[in-house]
Amino acid sequence: MIRYITRRLLWIIPVLFAVSVITFLLMHAVPGGPWAREKALPDAVEARLNAKYGLDQPLYEQYGRWAIAFATGDLGPSYRYQDRTVNDIVADGFWVTFQLGVMAFGLAVLVGIPLGILAALGHNRWPDYLTTSISILGVTTPSFVLGILLIVVFSVQLGWFPTGGWEGPETWVLPTIALAGFPIAVIARYTRASMLEVTRKDYIRTAHSKGVRNQSVVSRHMIRNALIPVVTILGPTLAFLVTGSFIIERVFNIPGIGQFYLNAISTRDYSLLMAMTMLYAFAVAFLNVVVDVLYAYIDPRIRYS
């Protein structure tokens, strides 16, 4: 098991390497550079700036420098926010984005799984219809639309919550719900299907016929087995939350790293862009390993080699 985990974790390194090379090449293929302003800089100034930041070097050398600095934890200076390093920017925004993601993930799991279980236990009765309606709504509403609709109803019409920002618990509510909407729907759908399948299993019938109380059949046999396949969709869910948070941050004007990411591309802020991409790629790759390991931990029948 430990060998498996180490191998999977080590595999992240070549993935990150490939992602960084692709991003680096793509980024430099984009016309324009970080110094493009509405009023063009004099050529001499631009040449000096390029020399100062090493942008006049051949690409492989620029990449080499970046890679060495990255390996030592130095993300470089930001080209746009010239008084700040990329490390500062990431450090500032990361916790906000992280907090939003964790809260949305928690909400998705805490609402989605019980909804799915209730739907399966009340199959073809009102709990089932309620869950199905909620999951249809969740799947058919892109998160930015859900965010805007929440603002319309709860901020503009009812005035219960602020329309944006990230200042205190009351500003957290709407963005978290908006981001969690889609995952709630997916998790609920999946849990319901998985529960329904388990219900038909022989060991459930055995448990019932040997007189186990219904309550403990449900809690000890059905739910525990039904949740195993649900773990597999947590990986894609987490990846969704990472990208989804960028859009939600924009809708609700939240000072996370998503804002910077979108801006970094349009302003050709090379170092910021690289840092954000690596952070994203690492998060996705790492979370996938976590989910796979979790899967083996929950279901002892699965053995990795």
Add this chain to the structure above:
Amino acid sequence: MATVTRPLPGQVVRERRSAGLWRDAWGRLRKNRLALVGLFMVLLLLFLGIFGPFIAPYPYAQQDLKAIQQAAADGYGIGPLNPGQYGHVLGTDQLGRDLLSRLLDGARISVSVALVVQLVILLIGVPIGAIAGWFSGRLDNLLMRFTDIIYAFPDLLFIIILSVVFRETAFGRAFDGLLMIFVAIGLTSWVTVARLVRGQLLSLKETEFVEAARAIGVQDRKIITKHLLPNGVGPIIVAVTLGIPGAIIAESTLSYIGIGVQPPRASWGSLIAEGYKWIRAEPHLVLFPAICIASALASFTFLGDGLRDALDPKLKGKQ
């Protein structure tokens, strides 16, 4: 199966016509009410996407300045027209462009997203998945590691960069910038289909009929095209149908953040972004496009779920 089964005494033998996969599937699909609703909505969306501009009361970019001035003179203030005012069923935006006509043009965009993106996904995902599944071993390993990288690569970044790189080229401007967005979305989302095809091939390869075909010396290429792909096509159709909502979401999200279709055209996502500026006074500018997106997504989701249950009853209810 050379034994002839004789009916037991008293047993009524009902002729069962040999039903192919598709007839069987259609029979099951027809009984699924939600899937039929989805099918009907998909057909309606396709119809609106193709014929929308002919039904639309106005050209999508035409400004009805007269109506705006008239509204101002009648004391409504300057701004978007409300639904039903001055001959605009769903009202207009602040420039006097008819919302219904713009929504119909948006339907055309969503339909092309649905079709083109999935085509790109199929063109990339099926060959890669098929090669990986057929030549398992080192090549398979290599291709699957490659999909790992694509999976970890932020798709949003890739799409944005691609759109910036090609903005000024003929490719970037084709179909008001849409073609590039479609290709970019396709390039980032073929991995699921590739993995699916590979898995299908790996299990089909071990079946007896493939072994038999190989034993009598059928060429590899023929086995793939005649035996493996037709048998694996059901799940692929399902994956493609269920992938459409994802593509529509991606396009509308990109348009919402301002990358995507170029003005004066507007997709439902950019209509929402525009309408959001008037959210306090004119919530219908956001509401109507949101309803359009939701119903388009619902239609493909219902149909996809139904197709999955119909084509692969074993998977009933699973994703």
